[in-house]
Structures are given as structure tokens and as C-alpha cells.
Amino acid sequence: MKYEATIGLETHVMQKTNTKMFCSCKYEYGAEPNTHVCPTCLGYPGALPVMNEKAIELICKAGLLLGCEINPYSKWDRKNYFYPDMSKNYQITQADEPLCLGGQITVEVEGELKTFTLERIHQEENAAKNTHVAGASLVDYNRAGTALMEIVSNPCMSSAADALAYMTAIKQIMQYGGISNCDQEKGQMRSDVNVSVRPVGQKELGAKVEIKNMNSFAFIQDAIEYEIDRQISVLESGGTVVQETRGYNPDRGETFTQRTKENAHDYRYFPEPDLMPVKVSKEQIEQWRSELPEMPAQRRVRYVEELGLPEYDAGVLTASMDVSDWFEETMKHTQNAKAVSNFIMGEMLRLLSEQGLTISESRVTPEKLARIIELIDAKTINTGGGKQIFETIFNEGGDPKEIMEAKGLAQVSDDSALEGWADEAIANNPKPVEEYKAGNPASINFLMGQVMKASRGKANPGAVMQMLKQKLDG
Amino acid sequence: MADLNKCTIAELSEKLASGECTSVDIVNDVLASIDANDGKVGAYLTLDREDALAQAEAADEKRVAGSTLPMLGIPVAIKDLLNVKGQPCTCSSKILEGYIAPYDATVISKLREAGAIMLGRVNMDEFAMGSSTESSALGKTSNPWNFDHVPGGSSGGSAACVSADEAIASLGSDTGGSIRQPAAFCGCVGVKPTYGRVSRYGLTAFASSLDQIGPITKSVKDSAILLETLCGYDPMDSSSIDMDVPAFGKNLTDDASLAGMKLGLPKEFFVEGMDPEVEKSVRDAVEHCKSLGAEIVDVSLPNAKYAIAVYYIIATAEASANLARFDGIRYGMRIDGKDPADLYAKTRSAGFGQEVKRRIILGTYVLSSGYYDAYYKKAQKVRTLVRNDFTEAFKQCDAILAPVTPTPAYKKGEKTDDPLKMYLDDILTTPTNLAGNCALSLPCGFASNGMPIGLQIIGDDFQEETILKVGHAYEQSTEWHKARPSL
Ligand SMILES: [Zn+2]
Numbered sequence: 001m002k003y004e005a006t007i008g009l010e011t012h013v014m015q016k017t018n019t020k021m022f023c024s025c026k027y028e029y030g031a032e033p034n035t036h037v038c039p040t041c042l043g044y045p046g047a048l049p050v051m052n053e054k055a056i057e058l059i060c061k062a063g064l065l066l067g068c069e070i071n072p073y074s075k076w077d078r079k080n081y082f083y084p085d086m087s088k089n090y091q092i093t094q095a096d097e098p099l100c101l102g103g104q105i106t107v108e109v110e111g112e113l114k115t116f117t118l119e120r121i122h123q124e125e126n127a128a129k130n131t132h133v134a135g136a137s138l139v140d141y142n143r144a145g146t147a148l149m150e151i152v153s154n155p156c157m158s159s160a161a162d163a164l165a166y167m168t169a170i171k172q173i174m175q176y177g178g179i180s181n182c183d184q185e186k187g188q189m190r191s192d193v194n195v196s197v198r199p200v201g202q203k204e205l206g207a208k209v210e211i212k213n214m215n216s217f218a219f220i221q222d223a224i225e226y227e228i229d230r231q232i233s234v235l236e237s238g239g240t241v242v243q244e245t246r247g248y249n250p251d252r253g254e255t256f257t258q259r260t261k262e263n264a265h266d267y268r269y270f271p272e273p274d275l276m277p278v279k280v281s282k283e284q285i286e287q288w289r290s291e292l293p294e295m296p297a298q299r300r301v302r303y304v305e306e307l308g309l310p311e312y313d314a315g316v317l318t319a320s321m322d323v324s325d326w327f328e329e330t331m332k333h334t335q336n337a338k339a340v341s342n343f344i345m346g347e348m349l350r351l352l353s354e355q356g357l358t359i360s361e362s363r364v365t366p367e368k369l370a371r372i373i374e375l376i377d378a379k380t381i382n383t384g385g386g387k388q389i390f391e392t393i394f395n396e397g398g399d400p401k402e403i404m405e406a407k408g409l410a411q412v413s414d415d416s417a418l419e420g421w422a423d424e425a426i427a428n429n430p431k432p433v434e435e436y437k438a439g440n441p442a443s444i445n446f447l448m449g450q451v452m453k454a455s456r457g458k459a460n461p462g463a464v465m466q467m468l469k470q471k472l473d474g
Numbered sequence: 475m476a477d478l479n480k481c482t483i484a485e486l487s488e489k490l491a492s493g494e495c496t497s498v499d500i501v502n503d504v505l506a507s508i509d510a511n512d513g514k515v516g517a518y519l520t521l522d523r524e525d526a527l528a529q530a531e532a533a534d535e536k537r538v539a540g541s542t543l544p545m546l547g548i549p550v551a552i553k554d555l556l557n558v559k560g561q562p563c564t565c566s567s568k569i570l571e572g573y574i575a576p577y578d579a580t581v582i583s584k585l586r587e588a589g590a591i592m593l594g595r596v597n598m599d600e601f602a603m604g605s606s607t608e609s610s611a612l613g614k615t616s617n618p619w620n621f622d623h624v625p626g627g628s629s630g631g632s633a634a635c636v637s638a639d640e641a642i643a644s645l646g647s648d649t650g651g652s653i654r655q656p657a658a659f660c661g662c663v664g665v666k667p668t669y670g671r672v673s674r675y676g677l678t679a680f681a682s683s684l685d686q687i688g689p690i691t692k693s694v695k696d697s698a699i700l701l702e703t704l705c706g707y708d709p710m711d712s713s714s715i716d717m718d719v720p721a722f723g724k725n726l727t728d729d730a731s732l733a734g735m736k737l738g739l740p741k742e743f744f745v746e747g748m749d750p751e752v753e754k755s756v757r758d759a760v761e762h763c764k765s766l767g768a769e770i771v772d773v774s775l776p777n778a779k780y781a782i783a784v785y786y787i788i789a790t791a792e793a794s795a796n797l798a799r800f801d802g803i804r805y806g807m808r809i810d811g812k813d814p815a816d817l818y819a820k821t822r823s824a825g826f827g828q829e830v831k832r833r834i835i836l837g838t839y840v841l842s843s844g845y846y847d848a849y850y851k852k853a854q855k856v857r858t859l860v861r862n863d864f865t866e867a868f869k870q871c872d873a874i875l876a877p878v879t880p881t882p883a884y885k886k887g888e889k890t891d892d893p894l895k896m897y898l899d900d901i902l903t904t905p906t907n908l909a910g911n912c913a914l915s916l917p918c919g920f921a922s923n924g925m926p927i928g929l930q931i932i933g934d935d936f937q938e939e940t941i942l943k944v945g946h947a948y949e950q951s952t953e954w955h956k957a958r959p960s961l
Contacts, residue, residue, distance in 0.1 A: 039557075039577050043799040045570070045678040046557045046579060048711050078795050080841070084814055089798035137814070139803070268841035270850060273682035273792055275712050 002200040003235065005228045007163055007193065008155035011170060013180045014126065014188040015058045015147040021125045022049030022092060022145055022275075029186045033140035041145035043087030048274050055147035056099070056278060059123050061288050062149065062179045063100030065295065066118060066170075070285050074099045076272035081265050084139050085127035093150075095269040098122035099278065105173070107165040116166050119152045143187075155194060155205065160224040167191065167217055175321045176295050184215040191220055197231040197241065206231065207241040211248050211255055223248040227255050299324055307337035316345050323349075326359045326366060333370030336377060343369055347390045363397045364390060371400045384457045385409035411458045415467075418451070418459060422467045425450040436472055444468055478503040479639045480958070483548050483696040486642060490537065490547050497530040497537070497547030500642070501591065504549050508594075508640045511961045516615045517625075517635035519554050520562055521594035529591040536589065544723070545703055546589030551641035553632050554595045555602060555678040556687070558582050561592075565678050566610035567600045569825025570806045579676020580708045581645065581687050588703040593641055596631030600827045601797060602652055602680040604628050605899045608890055609829040616886075617660060618959040619925055623883040626656030632690045633660035638961060643691040643700050647677055649684045650785050651878070651903025654915035657690050658928025659883035661917045661957065663945070664690045665697045666903075668936045669910035670715035672701075673708030679796040681789035682713075684907040693955060694916060694945040698722035701938065720939050730950040733767030737944065738871030740775045743902055749881040755919030755927040756877045759948065763875065766947055773867040773874060777859040778905045782897060784860065785904040787840050787853040794837030800825065832893065861909040864934070873944050874932040877902055878915045882925035906932055914941045917954040926954075 019026055023040035039047035060070050077095040103118035128144035130137055151170060157163050171189060174180045182189040190213055196206040209227060214220050226248075231241045245264075246255040294302070296318040303314035318324045323344065330340045352359060369390070376386045381404055389403045404410060412418065425447045426433055435443040444465070451464045478486065478500045489495045505523055512518050526549060533547035552558060555565045557575035559582075564570040582592065599609040607615045607630025615630045617623040618638040625634040629646030633656035636644050646653040648666035657664030665688045672687045679685060689700035702723050707716040739760060744753055764770050802808035802821030809824055811817035826834070840849035867874060879899055889896040906913045911934055918929035929948070933941035949955050 042804055044557075044576065044805070045563060045565070045573070045799070046555075046575075046674075046676040047577075048675050050710060050712055080795055080798065082798065082801065082815065082818055084801075084803050087799065087804065088795075089801060090795045266843045268794075268838065268843070268846075270791060270795070270841050270846070273713075274679075 001236070003197050003232045004200050005158050005224075005231075006155045006196050006198070006205055007157040007159070007224060009151075009153045009157070009163060009166060009194070010192040011151045011153075011167065012190045012192075013062075013149050013151060013170075013174055013182060015055050015149060016178065016180055017052055017054045017058065017147045019052060019054075020145040021052050021055055021123070021147040025145070027143070027146045031142055033138070033142060036142045037144070041087065042141055043089070049092060049272075051275060051278070052147055055123060056280075057288060058147070058179050059099050059121060059149045060280060060285065061177055061292060062151075062174065063103065063121050064285070064289050064292060065173050065177045065179075066100075066103040066105060066121070066151070068100035068103035068118065068121060070280055071097060071099055071101055072280055072282075073097065073277055074280075075277040076275040077269045078272050080268045083127075084137065085130050085144070087128065087141060087144055091124060091127070092272055092275070093124035094122035097277075099280075105166065105169050107169045109161050109165040114162065114165070116156050116162070117154045119154050121149055121151045123147070123149050155196070160221040160228075163193065163224055164217055164221050167220065172296055172321065177293060184217070187215060190215045193220060193224060195224055195227045195231070197228060197235065199235075206235075207243040209241065209243065209255075210245045212245055212258065214248055216250070219248060219250050222250070222253055223255055226253060230255065296321075296324070303337070307331070309337055309341055313338075313341040313345060316349075317341060322359045330366035330369050333367050334373050336373050339373045339376065340369065343373070343386075343390060347387055347394070351391065351394050362394060364393045368393055368400055375400060375404060379411065379460055379462070380404070381409050382411045382457065382459075382461060385411060409458065411460045412455055417455075418463055418467050421451045421454040421459065422447075422464065422471060424454065425468075426471060433472065444472070476503065477639075479507040479642070481642070482693045483545070483643055483691065483699050484693065486548060487544075491542070497533040497591065498527060500547065501526050501530040501549050501593075504593065504641060507638070511618075511638050512635075512640055514616060514621055514961065515618055515634050515638045515640065516613050517551070517596050517631040517638065517640055519564065519566070519595045519597050519612055519631070522561070526591055526593050533589055533591060541589065543587075543589030544699060545585060547591065548589075548642050549591040549593040550585060550700070551593045551596045551632060551635045551644035552582070553598050553629050553644070553646050555598060555647060555680075556582060556645060557676040557678070558592055558595075561595065563595075563678065564612060565601045566598045566612045567800075567825065567827070567830070568611045568807060569800045569821070572807070573805045577676065580673035580710060581704050582676060584703055584706070590703070596635050596641075596644060598631055599628035599652075600830050601678070601793070602628040602647060602649055603793070603829050603833050605651070605655060605896050606884075606886070606889065607631065607656070608886065609827055611827050614886075617883045617925070618961060619661065619883070620923070622885050623925060624659065624886050626659030626883060628652040628656075629664075629690060630656045633657050633662050633664070636660070636662045636690050636692060637959060639958070643689060643696055645687060645704075646690050647680075647685055647687050648903075648907065649680045649789060650900045650907050653688045653690060654878050654903050654913060654928070654930060655899065657915045658878035658917075658926065658930075661926030661955070661959070662690050662692065663694050663697045663914070663916045663949075663955070664688060665701055665914045665938065665942075666906060666912060667701060667705065667938060668912040669907075670713050671912070671936065671938070672704045673706070673711040673714045675708055675710040679792075681792040682796060683792060684785075684789055686907075694914070694942055694949045695723065695726055697914070698726050698942045698946070701942075715936075717936065722939060722942055725939060726942060726946045728950060730947045731767050732763055732944060732947050735768045735873070735944065736771055736871040737763055737768045738771050738773035738867055738874040740773050740778070740867065740874055740876060742775050742778050743876040745880060745901060747880060748877065749921070751919075751921045752877050752879070752881060752927050756875070756929055759918040759929045760875050762952065763944070763948060766951060768944075771871050773870055775860075775863040775867060775905065777856065777863050780856050781860055781905040781908055782901050784853045784856045784908060785900065786836070786897060787849050788857065788908070790833045790837030791841050791850050792837070794834050794841065797826075797830070797834055829893070857908045860905055864905075864909045864911055864932075868934040873937070873940050876930045876932060878928035878930040879903070882921045882923070882927055902930065911935050912938050912941060914945050916945050916949060917957070918948075918952070919954060920957070926957075
């Protein structure tokens with residue numbers, strides 16, 4: 001029998017707010033434990049939550065970017081469960097009236113365009129961080145109560161590749177939209193994955209297994225693949241898949257039972273009496289819509305249509321927002337988009353990946369690259385010289401012009417010097433000369449190479465070509 | 475001894491302004507009264523004498539420097555569920571043993587700004603769950619009119635200390651009648667403000683959608699003065715309403731006329747089983763209001779009879795979540811266990827009393843999957859009906875007159891074995907909490923056994939001024955509030 005998998009994701013994204021969701025404590029990753037806390041986020045008697053307006057703006061903008069409908073009236077609920085990571089032993093969240101409804105994203109998966117739909121996005125508060133040490137558990141409430149939104153997809157994916165493409169797109173949109181940095185290492189983006197398997201042709205979905213709280217895309221992919229295989233083998237051996245919550249052990253590459261349905265929590269949701277419902281007006285939504293930053297897809301179109309870049313270049317440049325922003329910054333100092341693109345796609349990405357750096361750590365700044373390109377465009381140096389300068393600055397820093405002078409990279413356009421190298425090349429290579437004269441124009445490239453070699457790369461290639469043609473055609 | 479402890483806020487403010495006494499004198503008289511009587515009354519849980527005297531000295535210095543703050547130098551007793559920075563806040567529960575509040579409740583900040591002195595912390599039913607202060611885990615409080623009787627609750631300590639002249643005024647909180655009922659039982663004046671009028675920030679929550687802080691005093695005028703201090707928008711409480719606070723105190727005139735006022739009488743509030751002496755006193759009070767020029771109209775609150783059932787679903791549901799934070803992890807009592815669940819179970823089993831456990835279990839039950847619609851959701855719908863009744867009634871009248879409780883203060887132990895009987899005591903006070911509007915309780919007579927009887931004046935949303943006006947007119951022309959228990 002053939003089986004198919006159905007996958008849905010619940011992705012938690014920490015919003016980029018200055019303060020926590022319901023109090024005025026700051027959030028600072030890596031701060032001394034329990035230093036950003038107050039009566040509200042510690043769940044002290046009598047303390048009350050107050051809604052963070054910025055978080056509401058960010059979740060609504062995220063909703064607009066993902067094509068959601070913004071709920072004009074949404075409300076808060078308490079989700080009750082006892083655990084030391086939740087100071088009040090209930091979490092403030094949105095159960096039946098979330099801020100964002102529906103939505104979808106279209107992504108390319110293995111060459112095919114697919115649209116994945118969303119059920120909702122709701123706002124909630126983050127939990128504290130528990131650390132288990134010998135004989136004790138330690139709780140750091142710095143993260144408790146920070147703004148966290150949950151993007152819930154429909155069960156609309158069918159493979160680990162789908163899930164990866166979906167998560168990558170969500171991350172890109174959140175970063176471009178200024179909603180979240182989505183730094184997975186800092187726990188700013190985590191997903192719960194729902195996986196079920198059914199025989200192809202069966203209408204009802206199979207029993208749903210939830211794999212909780214994973215932050216690495218690679219682990220999520222591995223966990224999905226493992227889980228699909230596991231469920232299929234359970235079914236094939238005549239068993240039934242148990243609806244349950246499982247964890248993923250990355251060391252063993254396996255999922256394991258955490259909680260079965262019989263032991264599932266009854267969260268006893270009820271409306272949060274300490275907070276008023278959230279009303280968002282049409283005017284407010286339109287205002288936020290007008291403030292939305294450009295998304296990667298829009299940037300790609302602009303790079304092609306306005307800057308004349310090839311589709312391929314536009315795709316590479318916008319794949320990461322850092323790189324795209326760096327490109328845009330460079331374009332403030334030069335008009336030559338293709339040259340900037342070539343340097344980024346070539347030298348820059350190669351050197352970054354070789355040295356394990358991010359573009360913000362590059363010693364070549366947008367301004368310096370623009371000056372290198374300026375030197376090339378003015379024919380003061382040739383492209384090869386430009387690449388040498390780029391690499392030198394990348395590794396050691398420095399000023400483009402000074403490096404050019406120190407390395408003697410200024411190119412030679414002086415006719416008498418070029419003429420000498422050209423005559424020498426023609427005299428020493430009768431065969432290509434003959435071929436060229438016999439009607440093979442490509443043969444001139446060999447002669448050109450000889451001139452460049454003789455000039456140690458400093459000859460102006462345009463001027464060399466012109467001179468060779470003059471002499472041979474003449 | 476000048477017996478300054480027996481004076482009202484209004485009287486003391488005059489004495490302080492004229493230099494007839496100092497704040498230190500007042501605090502000394504109050505402390506002397508506590509020394510003399512609190513052994514029998516049992517209102518106070520904690521009292522920092524030095525701190526109270528230091529605050530009094532500071533107030534006297536301020537006055538010399540020209541300050542005329544409205545509450546300057548007046549000592550106020552605080553119900554033990556309000557956070558006062560640096561003080562314990564036990565809610566009369568063992569589970570908060572050792573907890574010291576790290577911050578001031580908004581009403582405490584407002585009292586400080588108005589110059590008041592935080593006197594001491596007074597007893598209450600554990601987590602405000604109860605109507606007799608007998609569920610306190612930390613002490614017994616007696617009714618100053620007869621030590622065998624309960625002071626009412628949950629703000630029993632707040633009412634008893636004012637009644638016994640062990641404080642000039644106090645703060646209580648009212649979730650289902652917890653200010654009005656003990657005020658009635660002890661012969662004091664108490665106000666439950668409109669929901670949203672007074673910030674709840676710093677009030678340890680029992681039922682968040684019902685709780686309001688309010689004053690318990692010796693006169694309507696004092697309630698007006700103290701209420702004015704407590705009210706006002708607070709950005710720290712999302713349920714607080716941003717609207718102007720009238721000058722409640724100043725606006726009360728000594729003219730005792732009720733001419734032009736329509737007062738409603740709801741037939742449903744004279745319930746079966748009501749003590750005939752209570753009914754008679756209240757009906758006499760209605761006649762008295764008529765004699766002051768008020769027109770009496772019949773009004774109907776047909777859904778009020780469901781208030782108790784609705785109240786005990788909504789209040790316990792909210793409480794089951796509100797009290798979840800008392801888990802032994804961050805503050806208060808902790809009994810270690812082999813894992814977090816074990817620690818919670820042991821701590822909460824030992825820390826909470828019977829009544830609190832009963833309500834947590836009830837609240838957890840009504841919110842449980844499969845029961846939510848039948849209980850909680852339905853209760854919310856009936857709550858809307860109760861509120862609509864008041865809206866209709868206030869189209870016909872300016873305020874409603876009613877008893878506060880079906881009986882005067884009963885004897886200790888009389889109802890502790892029958893929680894349902896105790897719950898029914900709240901039948902005339904809970905409708906106002908469910909609807910959110912305001913109400914006042916003031917003395918209107920005595921039963922033949924000498925226990926005080928209260929009159930309830932219920933107002934529409936944010937109509938505190940109206941009920942204070944009616945109460946003040948009644949008080950001006952009667953003598954009930956002047957009677958004092960002999961201790
Ligand atoms: Zn905080």
C-alpha cells in the first residue's frame with residue numbers, strides 16, 4: 001500500500017518589541033538571570049497585565065504580510081497549566097478570537113510552486129527558561145512574558161521539504177518585515193510539528209502526532225522524516241498510530257513518546273478578565289499596511305525591472321535580508337547594479353562562506369565596494385585588479401586607491417606601451433594571426449590574452465582589443 | 475484621653491487644621507484603643523506601631539509646612555490583601571507566610587499622596603472567600619457589638635476595627651458583598667464603587683471581573699472623602715476607566731432633602747426567609763426617605779434570584795486561575811516534593827484552608843472540558859440578564875433601596891458547617907457585583923438582640939455621587955450611625 005503524510009506547523013516567533021508583552025520589563029538575551037523581572041512577569045499577588053501596543057502592531061503587520069484577515073475584535077484567554085516556567089500557572093493567549101485569521105504563502109519546493117495556507121496567528125506570552133542541574137531546577141524569568149506569536153498552518157504540507165520551504169519563507173518574511181530577528185539559536189523561532197500518515201485515497205486524516213518545541217530547521221526535517229517512516233511502519237505491521245505528543249532526540253535522530261492523549265492537559269481556557277478585548281479599526285489596518293516594508297518577492301521584481309539585473313542575480317541577492325540590505329546600501333553610492341551584484345555573488349559570498357562570516361562582519365563596506373567599481377568604470381583599473389583590491393580589503397582592510405597604488409594595479413591605456421605588447425604578440429603568434437585573417441574572429445582572443453599577460457593584467461582590455469583590430473584589419 | 479479614635483475623618487481634619495490635635499495624638503489614641511480592645515475584637519493581624527508613629531510625625535511636619543492634603547495625618551487600616559511595600563500581605567492565608575510585598579498597590583500610592591497613614595493590616599476571610607471572617611487561617615475576629623457574633627466578611631477586620639474605634643477608617647474589597655455586608659453587620663458605612671472606578675493593581679485577586687476596593691467608615695461623608703482619594707484612572711489596570719472623579723466629599727451638602735429624587739424598591743429583594751426585623755428597619759428607612767421628599771417607585775430585578783448561582787460559578791472559575799500562582803516556587807510557603815507536581819500538591823494542600831480549596835475545586839470543575847458551556851458560558855449569559863435588569867430599573871429611578879443582608883450578624887460557628895447557607899447570605903449583594911454598578915451600605919436600625927441592621931443604596935454605573943447624596947441625607951436626619959458598641 002502507498003501512504004501519504006499530512007503535516008501542519010505551529011511556529012512560535014518572538015517579536016522585536018522593546019518591552020515584554022504585558023509589563024514594562026525589557027528583554028535582553030543572555031542577561032544575568034532574573035534581572036529583567038517585575039511583579040507582573042513574576043506572577044506576584046495583585047500585579048496586573050497591560051497590553052503592549054507595539055506587539056499588536058507587529059503581529060498585525062505579520063498578518064498583513066502573510067495575507068491574513070485582521071480580526072477587528074479579538075480577545076484574550078487564560079490557558080491553565082501548572083509548570084514552573086509559567087509564573088502565574090496560566091498563560092495569557094488567544095483561544096477563539098485570534099488577531100489574524102487565514103492567510104497563505106506561495107513558495108517554490110523542488111522546482112514546483114506550492115501554496116500553503118494558514119489557519120491563524122495569535123498573540124501570547126513566552127514562558128520562562130528552565131535549567132535542570134544536579135538535584136535542582138533553576139528558573140530564569142527574564143524571558144517570561146516576552147511577546148510571542150504563534151503562526152498556525154493548516155495541515156497542508158506533505159513532506160519535510162514542504163515544511164522546510166514553508167519555514168524558510170516565514171523566517172524570511174518575518175525578518176524582512178521587521179517583525180522578528182528569528183534567531184533560532186536564541187529561541188526566537190520554534191516550531192511544533194503535527195504529522196499524520198494515511199493510505200493514499202483515504203479521506204480521513206490519520207492519527208495526529210505532535211512533535212514539540214524544535215528550533216533547528218535541520219532537526220525539524222529529520223524529525224518529520226523519521227516520524228513519517230515510523231508511522232508507516234506501524235501501519236504496515238498492522239498496528240495503529242497512537243495520537244500523542246512526542247519529543248525529538250537529535251542525538252539519536254529519533255522521536256519518543258512524551259504524553260499520550262489520555263494524559264493530555266485540559267487547559268480550561270476562559271476569557272482573561274484582566275484585559276480588555278482588542279479592537280483594531282479599518283483605518284489602523286490601512287495605516288499599518290501603508291507602512292509595510294518591501295518583501296523579498298517585491299525586491300526581486302524591482303531589481304529586475306528597475307535595476308536591470310537578471311532574475312538569477314535578483315534571487316541570490318534577496319535570499320537573505322542582510323545581503324539584500326547590503327546591496328541596497330551599496331547602490332546608494334553607485335549606479336552600476338550589475339557590477340555590485342557580480343562582486344556580491346562572486347567574491348563576497350565566496351569569502352564569507354570560506355571564512356564563516358556574515359556580511360555585516362565584512363571589512364569591505366558598501367562604500368568601499370562602490371569606490372572599487374568606480375575605479376573600474378573609470379578604466380583606472382580593470383576587473384581583475386578590482387577583485388584583487390576587494391580580496392585585500394576583505395582580509396586586511398584598507399583603502400581601495402591606496403591598495404591600487406601600493407600594488408601597482410592602475411591599468412595601462414598608454415598607446416606606446418600597448419603598441420609594443422601588441423606588436424610582440426602578433427609577431428610571436430603567426431598561426432592565430434593567420435586564422436583571424438582567414439575569417440575566424442575568435443582567434444583574436446588568444447592574442448588579447450598574450451597582451452594581458454605581458455602587461456601583467458594591467459592593460460586596458462578595451463584599448464588592447466581596439467589596437468589589435470586596427471593592426472590586423474588595417 | 476481625648477478619644478480622637480472615636481472621631482470621623484471630617485471631624486479630625488478640622489481639629490488638625492485648627493491645631494486642636496496632631497496626627498501623632500490621633501495615632502496614639504488609636505493605638506491605645508487597639509491595646510485596650512483588640513484582644514477581644516481581633517481585627518488586626520499586623521501592626522507596626524513605630525512605623526505608624528513615624529508616618530504621623532512626618533504628616534505633622536508636612537502640615538506645619540503648609541500642606542492641606544485631604545487625608546493628611548489620618549490613619550487608615552488596610553485589608554490584608556492589599557500590597558503595601560515592605561509589609562506582609564497574607565490574605566489571611568498560611569500559603570503567603572513570609573511574603574513581603576515588593577510594591578505598593580495603586581490605592582496605597584494614592585493614599586500616601588493624599589497624606590494618609592498606613593496603620594496596620596486587618597483580618598479577612600482567607601483570600602476574601604467567605605462572609606464571616608471565620609475562614610481566616612490567622613485569627614478570629616469578633617463583632618464589636620457582641621463578641622459571640624461574626625463581624626461579617628470577607629472584610630470583617632476592616633469593619634470591626636472601624637466599629638470598635640480601633641481605626642478612623644479602613645479599606646476593604648467587595649467581590650460579592652465583602653464591604654457592604656460586614657459594614658452592615660458592624661454598624662459602619664461601606665461603599666462598593668462601580669467596577670473600573672478604583673484601580674485593582676496591587677489587590678490580590680479573588681475574582682478579577684468582580685473585585686473592587688472601597689472604603690469602610692463611620693459616616694457617609696467619610697466614605698465620600700476616602701472614596702475620592704481612591705478613585706481614578708490607572709494605566710496599570712486595563713479594567714480601570716478613564717473618567718473624571720467628582721469631588722465626592724465637597725459636593726455633599728448638609729441639606730437633608732431628597733426632593734425630586736426617585737428611589738426604586740425592588741420586590742425581589744425582600745426575599746423569603748428574611749428576618750422580619752431587618753425587613754421592618756429597611757421599610758422604615760424607605761418611609762423615612764419618602765418623608766425627606768423622595769418619590770418611591772416599584773422596580774423589578776427579575777433575574778437577581780439567579781445571582782448567587784451565577785456568582786459562585788464566575789467567581790470560583792476566576793479564582794481557580796487567580797490562585798494558581800500560589801505554588802511555593804517564587805514566594806510564600808513551600809513544602810518540597812520529588813518533582814514540581816508533588817511540590818505543588820504538598821504546598822497547596824498545607825497552605826490553603828477548606829473554603830479556598832472548595833472554591834478552587836468548584837472553579838476548576840466549571841471550566842473543565844465538557845462542562846464549560848453548561849456552567850461558565852451559561853453563567854456569563856445570565857450575568858448579562860442581571861445587568862440588563864439594572865439598566866431597565868435605572869430608567870425609572872435614581873437609586874434603589876434594599877436590605878444588605880437577609881439577617882443581622884449571626885453567631886460564630888452557626889453557618890460554618892453549611893457553606894451553602896453561608897453563600898445565600900450574599901443574595902442581596904452579589905447582583906451589583908455581577909452588573910458592575912455601585913452600592914452603599916449604612917446603618918438603619920438594630921435588631922432586638924442589639925445587632926446593627928444595614929440599608930443598601932444601589933446606584934447606576936458611576937453614580938456614586940447619587941448614592942452618597944441619598945445616604946448622607948438619610949444619615950443627617952437619623953441617629954443610627956451615632957450608636958457605638960460598648961466594649
Ligand atoms: Zn515584568
